[in-house]
Amino acid sequence: MKTKIVLAGGSGFLGSILASYFATKDVEVVVLTRNPRPRADLVREVCWDGATMGGWKTELEGARALINLAGVSVNCRYHVRNRLRLLASRLDSTRVLGEAVARCAHPPAIWLNSSTATIYKHNFGPPWDEAGEIGGCAEAKDIFSVQIATEWERVFNEAETPQTRKVALRCAMVLGHARNSVLPNLLRLGRLGLGGNLDGGRQFVSWIHQEDFCRAVEWIIERPELSGPVLMAAPNAVTNAELMAAIRKVCAAPFGLPAARWMLEVGAFLLRTETELMIKSRRVVPGKLLASGFIFHHPHLFSAITQLTKHN
Ligand SMILES: NC(=O)c1ccc[n+]([C@@H]2O[C@H](COP(=O)([O-])OP(=O)(O)OC[C@H]3O[C@@H](n4cnc5c(N)ncnc54)[C@H](OP(=O)(O)O)[C@@H]3O)[C@@H](O)[C@H]2O)c1
Numbered sequence: 001m002k003t004k005i006v007l008a009g010g011s012g013f014l015g016s017i018l019a020s021y022f023a024t025k026d027v028e029v030v031v032l033t034r035n036p037r038p039r040a041d042l043v044r045e046v047c048w049d050g051a052t053m054g055g056w057k058t059e060l061e062g063a064r065a066l067i068n069l070a071g072v073s074v075n076c077r078y079h080v081r082n083r084l085r086l087l088a089s090r091l092d093s094t095r096v097l098g099e100a101v102a103r104c105a106h107p108p109a110i111w112l113n114s115s116t117a118t119i120y121k122h123n124f125g126p127p128w129d130e131a132g133e134i135g136g137c138a139e140a141k142d143i144f145s146v147q148i149a150t151e152w153e154r155v156f157n158e159a160e161t162p163q164t165r166k167v168a169l170r171c172a173m174v175l176g177h178a179r180n181s182v183l184p185n186l187l188r189l190g191r192l193g194l195g196g197n198l199d200g201g202r203q204f205v206s207w208i209h210q211e212d213f214c215r216a217v218e219w220i221i222e223r224p225e226l227s228g229p230v231l232m233a234a235p236n237a238v239t240n241a242e243l244m245a246a247i248r249k250v251c252a253a254p255f256g257l258p259a260a261r262w263m264l265e266v267g268a269f270l271l272r273t274e275t276e277l278m279i280k281s282r283r284v285v286p287g288k289l290l291a292s293g294f295i296f297h298h299p300h301l302f303s304a305i306t307q308l309t310k311h312n
Pocket of ligand 1: 012015180
């Protein structure tokens with residue numbers, strides 16, 4: 001019988017790259033989605049609402065792994081209505097999955113739940129591993145995001161699933177070539193001559209190549225000694241200035257106009273997003289992955305971006 005992996009909220013960017021990755025490994029992939037549709041690949045989509053128990057629960061029986069990726073995109077304005085949607089989509093899905101796992105006769109061996117590297121404090125000092133300081137600060141405008149991440153992990157940790165190992169994926173920005181990932185947008189800015197430093201460029205950016213993200217998920221599934229929070233980031237964070245220089249180089253852009261904080265505020269308002277995604281300094285290292293012997297195929301940003309742009 002084939003091994004089964006269930007991707008809750010697996011119709012988006014990370015779900016799609018994981019589905020493709022595991023499908024090549026002869027794994028049965030099931031996606032829980034609010035809008036199931038027939039697919040040309042071997043992935044099966046099953047309906048759930050991300051909040052209440054339903055027939056979808058039987059899909060978890062005997063699964064090798066449950067991976068929860070459900071959540072309204074953070075790329076939006078954080079007004080009250082969106083704050084509620086961002087929070088509810090993450091807490092409700094995590095809570096109901098916990099109840100479903102607890103009710104299984106043969107629960108999944110492991111449950112990986114999305115979290116984010118944004119949970120760590122705005123940081124210009126040495127990089128933090130999993131034990132780093134958690135918290136938000138007004139300067140980075142990240143207080144709400146840290147609150148989401150903390151609540152998300154609290155609900156996950158509170159789920160009583162004694163037969164199921166649990167890992168919170170504290171994920172940095174995943175670089176991929178799909179249109180719904182960040183990299184194509186950065187490349188577009190670069191080509192338009194807008195690939196200069198953002199807000200001075202000294203803030204750190206933690207990132208991971210999509211292939212290493214998928215390999216690391218598989219690595220965690222296969223290593224029973226890994227549990228709790230795991231940082232999903234390449235070992236070499238860069239500054240925003242280094243990121244934008246790499247983007248300009250890949251685009252062969254002769255120049256890139258820098259953007260001061262006030263310009264980012266105006267741009268973010270017009271594009272219906274938040275400046276926090278650009279101004280917060282995220283400097284982390286994947287302590288647990290490295291200590292367990294994981295070897296990154298793409299540890300350096302420039303070669304990672306170059307490799308990914310070959311697909312464009
Ligand atoms: N991509 C990154 O670089 C990154 C980095 C750190 C953390 N994360 C986190 O990892 C998770 C997955 O990221 P992603 O990039 O794959 O996001 P994505 O492309 O936006 O996909 C998220 C999925 O969540 C589901 N969803 C949206 N609203 C929902 C709701 N109200 N109730 C239930 N499900 C809902 C959607 O599935 P259906 O519409 O099919 O139901 C969607 O496919 C997110 O929680 C994100 O915050 C991502």
